[in-house]
Amino acid sequence: MVQNPHVWKRAQAEIDAFLGIDRLPDFDDRPFLPYVEAILRETLRWQPVTPLGAMHATTSSDIYKGFYIPKGTTVVQNVWAMSRDEARYPNAEQFIPERSLTAEGTLTDDNPAKYVFGFGRRICPGRHTADASLWSAIATTLATLDFSATKDTEGKDIIPQPKYLSGLARHPEIFPCRISPRSHISKASLERILASDG
Ligand code: HEM
Secondary structure (H helix, E strand, C coil), X not given: CCCCXXXXXXXXXHHHHHHCCCCCCCHHHHHHCHHHHHHHHHHHHHCCCCCCCCCXXXXXXXXXXXXXXCCCCXXXXXXXXXXXXXXXXXXXXXXXXXXXXXCCXXXXXXXXXXXXXXXXXXXXXXXXXXXXXXXXXXXXXXXXXXXXXXXXXXXXXXXXXXXXXXXXXXXECCCCCEXXXXXXXXXXXXXXXXXXXX
8 A cells, every 4th residue: 555555535535425524334235336346356466475375295196287196296376376377467567446447437357256265175264364454444535544655864755565484374574664644534423333233
């Protein structure tokens, strides 16, 4: 969000236009917020949590696309390669939620959730929880907060470059940024919103 202010501004415009500013998004709103959905998809794709999925071993020999794979071979799901496929995602290293939207503003059929949670019988059983939690966090955050760069001693913006700790599951390194309540959000208004049904 700090690197791409146009993204959170467009998302806030979508949220405000549909919900107004007196309530927080809930799951009933989800189908009506395609740009927020596109941000979720791009979040899953841009920096996959498990870039090599999980290791599996073949239980029998197989031939896949002309390759003979003996029984007992360790197979790796190269989610990173799928998510960075330039033919499928031009400028794949860029965070571009618009790639998930058609010219009419509806969602495309290419949802990275189809591969970031693994495949087959051992597919992530927490994927629906993860999807709902991420949507709720992203939608609520966008509805209530602004994001900007912090300044260095000369007053210039510090634009963080994404750096990740390596491991089976990837985590971003801590980076400086400024996160502040949106102008219409005060402690009192948040308490009022949270106390209401909205
Ligand atoms: C963005 C969030 C998440 C991502 C990207 C993710 C991704 C994955 C992947 C790639 C696998 C390996 C699937 C395979 O072997 O093909 C996996 C397995 C698993 N995940 Fe997740 N996961 C996420 C969140 C969660 C959550 C929230 C839970 C629990 C509530 C969870 C529980 C599990 C479990 C128990 C397995 C092992 C399944 C098995 O081996 O049978 N995951 N996950």
